[in-house]
Amino acid sequence: MGKPTIPEEEFTYPGSTGCPGCGANLVMRYLLKGLGDRTILSIPACCWAVMPGYWPSNCLKVPLLYTAFEATGAAISGLRAALDVKGVKDVTIVGFAGDGGTVDIGLQAMSGAAERRTDAIYVMYDNEAYMNTGIQRSGSTPWGAWTTTTPVGSTHGFKHEAKKDIMAIMQAHRIPYAATVSVAHPEDFVKKVAKAKEVKGFRFIHALSPCPPGWRMNPMHVVEVARLAVDTHAFPLYEIENGRVRITRKGKGLPVSEYLRFQGRFSHLTDAEIAAIQKTINENWEMLQTKETSGT
Amino acid sequence: MRQVMTGNYASAYGAKLARAEVIAAYPITPQTSIVEKLADFVATGELKAQFIPVESEHSAMAACIAAETAGARTYTATSSHGLTLMHEVLMWASGARLPIVMTNVSRAMAPPWSVWVDHMDSIAQRDTGWLQFYCQSNQEALDTIIMAYKVCESSAVMLPAMVVMDAFILSHTSEPVDLPSQELVDSFLPPYSPDLKIEVGKPMGFGSLVKPDQYMEFRYKAMLGMKASRDRLLRVEQEFKSIFGREHGGLLERYMCDDADVVLVAAGSVAATAKDVVDSMRTKGHRVGLARIRSFRPFPHDEIRALAAKVEGIAVLDRSYTFGSAGAMYTETKASAYSINKRPIMKNYIAGLGGRDITPRVLEKIFEDIQVVSKRGAEDEVEWVDVAGLPRRWR
Amino acid sequence: MTKSYEEIPLTPISDTPSTINLTGYWRVMRPVVDKSKCKKCTICWKFCPDAVIKLVDGEPFIDLQYCKGCGVCAFECPAKCIVMVKEGDL
Numbered sequence: 001m002g003k004p005t006i007p008e009e010e011f012t013y014p015g016s017t018g019c020p021g022c023g024a025n026l027v028m029r030y031l032l033k034g035l036g037d038r039t040i041l042s043i044p045a046c047c048w049a050v051m052p053g054y055w056p057s058n059c060l061k062v063p064l065l066y067t068a069f070e071a072t073g074a075a076i077s078g079l080r081a082a083l084d085v086k087g088v089k090d091v092t093i094v095g096f097a098g099d100g101g102t103v104d105i106g107l108q109a110m111s112g113a114a115e116r117r118t119d120a121i122y123v124m125y126d127n128e129a130y131m132n133t134g135i136q137r138s139g140s141t142p143w144g145a146w147t148t149t150t151p152v153g154s155t156h157g158f159k160h161e162a163k164k165d166i167m168a169i170m171q172a173h174r175i176p177y178a179a180t181v182s183v184a185h186p187e188d189f190v191k192k193v194a195k196a197k198e199v200k201g202f203r204f205i206h207a208l209s210p211c212p213p214g215w216r217m218n219p220m221h222v223v224e225v226a227r228l229a230v231d232t233h234a235f236p237l238y239e240i241e242n243g244r245v246r247i248t249r250k251g252k253g254l255p256v257s258e259y260l261r262f263q264g265r266f267s268h269l270t271d272a273e274i275a276a277i278q279k280t281i282n283e284n285w286e287m288l289q290t291k292e293t294s295g296t
Numbered sequence: 297m298r299q300v301m302t303g304n305y306a307s308a309y310g311a312k313l314a315r316a317e318v319i320a321a322y323p324i325t326p327q328t329s330i331v332e333k334l335a336d337f338v339a340t341g342e343l344k345a346q347f348i349p350v351e352s353e354h355s356a357m358a359a360c361i362a363a364e365t366a367g368a369r370t371y372t373a374t375s376s377h378g379l380t381l382m383h384e385v386l387m388w389a390s391g392a393r394l395p396i397v398m399t400n401v402s403r404a405m406a407p408p409w410s411v412w413v414d415h416m417d418s419i420a421q422r423d424t425g426w427l428q429f430y431c432q433s434n435q436e437a438l439d440t441i442i443m444a445y446k447v448c449e450s451s452a453v454m455l456p457a458m459v460v461m462d463a464f465i466l467s468h469t470s471e472p473v474d475l476p477s478q479e480l481v482d483s484f485l486p487p488y489s490p491d492l493k494i495e496v497g498k499p500m501g502f503g504s505l506v507k508p509d510q511y512m513e514f515r516y517k518a519m520l521g522m523k524a525s526r527d528r529l530l531r532v533e534q535e536f537k538s539i540f541g542r543e544h545g546g547l548l549e550r551y552m553c554d555d556a557d558v559v560l561v562a563a564g565s566v567a568a569t570a571k572d573v574v575d576s577m578r579t580k581g582h583r584v585g586l587a588r589i590r591s592f593r594p595f596p597h598d599e600i601r602a603l604a605a606k607v608e609g610i611a612v613l614d615r616s617y618t619f620g621s622a623g624a625m626y627t628e629t630k631a632s633a634y635s636i637n638k639r640p641i642m643k644n645y646i647a648g649l650g651g652r653d654i655t656p657r658v659l660e661k662i663f664e665d666i667q668v669v670s671k672r673g674a675e676d677e678v679e680w681v682d683v684a685g686l687p688r689r690w691r
Numbered sequence: 692m693t694k695s696y697e698e699i700p701l702t703p704i705s706d707t708p709s710t711i712n713l714t715g716y717w718r719v720m721r722p723v724v725d726k727s728k729c730k731k732c733t734i735c736w737k738f739c740p741d742a743v744i745k746l747v748d749g750e751p752f753i754d755l756q757y758c759k760g761c762g763v764c765a766f767e768c769p770a771k772c773i774v775m776v777k778e779g780d781l
Binding site for chain 1: 317318320344345346348349350351352354355356358359360361362363364365366367368370384385388494495496497498499500501502503504505506507510
Binding site: 002003004005006008010012013014015016017018019020021022023025026029052053055056057058059183186212218219220221222223224 | 703704705706707708709710711712713714717718730731732733734736737738740741742743746749754756757759760761762763765766767775
């Protein structure tokens with residue numbers, strides 16, 4: 001008989017209105033297991049602004065501030081300033097935002113909070129599009145993906161721009177701790193979160209959050225797809241601690257087609273296009289490994 | 297203690313004396329010296345507050361909202377494009393029922409670029425649910441900040457307030473200002489202590505999703521809060537007067553209106569100039585008066601109605617313009633006067649945009665014009681004053 | 692039911708656990724656990740997005756009032772003892 005490999009206490013109630021198999025539900029679940037109840041969340045417009053349910057329903061067991069879309073970085077600065085001036089200690093402030101609310105409209109405020117070394121953890125749950133508004137492309141949508149604003153057609157079709165490298169942007173801000181996490185590896189997820197909790201200053205967690213309706217996939221594969229993202233190096237697991245990259249999971253090095261085949265949003269890709277994706281992933285993985293060995 | 301200081305410094309002292317706990321601000325001409333002074337106070341330890349040098353005005357207001365929700369008294373200041381950039385979150389602050397106080401140094405909007413005074417920026421926020429006070433002096437700028445916290449933090453109100461100060465005319469011009477002692481202000485303004493705030497151990501969500509079948513009730517409550525602010529302001533000002541020995545005229549400051557045939561309704565520093573013009577015209581036998589809109593939100597309906605019932609003509613000077621309509625202060629003054637039996641003749645004068653000087657001579661001509669118009673009726677209900685190329689000369 | 696304006700707080704503050712939302716009604720497929728094959732590895736509990744699986748001495752109990760039928764538990768179970776059946780089928 002096995003014992004649970006992650007803390008047993010739950011900080012969410014059932015009854016959230018997330019889709020069946022929602023990856024973001026898992027992200028929140030593992031995040032709060034790593035942080036505990038002395039946590040205050042700030043959530044902008046995104047799926048998670050809706051998932052606690054209609055007023056007065058709340059699926060979270062920790063306090064939550066709903067904010068305007070682009071305001072997460074500013075809100076966590078404001079929360080921390082208020083707690084500091086009131087002398088309230090030992091509280092983790094968390095900005096919990098989607099990819100759109102972070103790499104696009106939220107980038108300025110987050111950059112400001114990072115530059116000011118706001119003592120908070122910024123968690124970006126990345127479902128790789130504006131999912132709450134109906135699967136429109138964001139700066140975090142990967143090359144090749146179908147979305148409603150990058151539909152597949154004869155003249156253009158699918159997203160032809162690379163995914164914004166938010167971890168590199170965070171590294172450039174010289175923050176003390178940043179990490180990528182995957183819902184397929186909850187032990188690693190919880191460990192990294194618990195580690196981030198103990199660091200002072202601005203910390204960043206990038207969580208890949210597979211989305212069944214947005215990625216056009218069967219909900220039962222949510223964890224498997226997150227696993228394959230790591231194993232194909234599409235979403236490597238690594239930390240950046242005081243500027244130094246450390247890869248935390250080598251991954252099996254499977255061909256990216258193994259990852260793409262589960263997702264209808266990539267089903268239009270030709271072999272040549274998949275090969276192009278594989279080439280980019282190989283290059284990025286090389287670059288990450290080089291960063292690790294060269295100590296930057 | 298009396299000191300000579302600019303409106304900006306007076307505002308900074310106002311926030312300091314009000315013991316603002318979190319200040320999040322972004323620089324914009326001509327507000328900058330407010331924020332610089334406050335940064336100074338925090339750096340020297342004179343003001344025990346957290347100063348957040350945010351990266352935009354939108355973030356300034358978003359940070360104030362978060363800090364206020366966590367129970368801290370917050371303050372910020374901005375102007376013109378900074379204020380309009382904040383528009384989205386101004387709406388959030390009032391919907392969240394947070395008594396944030398902000399100074400807006402009212403400055404013209406671009407294009408054309410201008411750093412000088414007009415009221416387009418603050419008038420454009422009249423729908424946001426914020427209280428709006430227009431100041432005519434540096435003393436009033438300081439006093440109103442302190443009073444605003446007391447009005448807004450009352451549980452019957454719980455709405456944010458902006459204290460509007462004319463760019464450069466007040467912000468950068470030095471006047472004698474009485475600086476009350478911290479003890480005196482403390483006796484008037486207690487610490488901020490909301491019923492509910494976001495805190496560890498209380499798993500509540502602030503600002504969640506509401507269906508159509510319940511949304512209106514929240515807006516209705518906000519309306520009640522704004523309605524209650526009227527009387528609350530009058531009572532707070534009387535209390536202020538008893539402690540500090542001065543007041544600023546309630547919602548509508550009336551000067552020589554009791555026996556006036558015609559009155560000028562205006563807001564901001566131009567009203568102070570207009571009082572001098574009233575004085576000089578009175579020596580020549582003209583029965584004119586000046587009614588200064590001090591509180592534009594809540595609008596002084598009752599006071600305007602009472603005034604309109606007694607006079608033959610009302611000139612409303614707008615230092616802004618609502619395109620496709622008329623000046624906002626005119627439109628609202630006219631609406632207030634609509635319900636009385638014998639309505640005065642009313643005319644709108646659009647003046648002073650982009651910092652165009654409204655001199656005593658111009659004001660005198662406005663008074664002369666409304667005197668004529670109140671007997672004859674107005675050809676044009678809305679007249680733009682001192683625009684080169686128009687036939688009428690005002691200087 | 693619409694609450695009177697006098698009964699609501701100033702701003703919508705949500706303080707009622709979401710257990711009032713019976714998301715089990717969403718279900719099209721239902722997980723069925725073959726307890727005889729279950730190894731009590733706790734993996735199904737670990738991966739449930741909605742945290743509707745309770746562990747009692749390592750044995751999983753799925754709360755069907757809330758289970759949305761996503762099938763993650765069935766797919767991840769190493770012993771393959773969870774099967775998704777069409778809701779309504781016994």
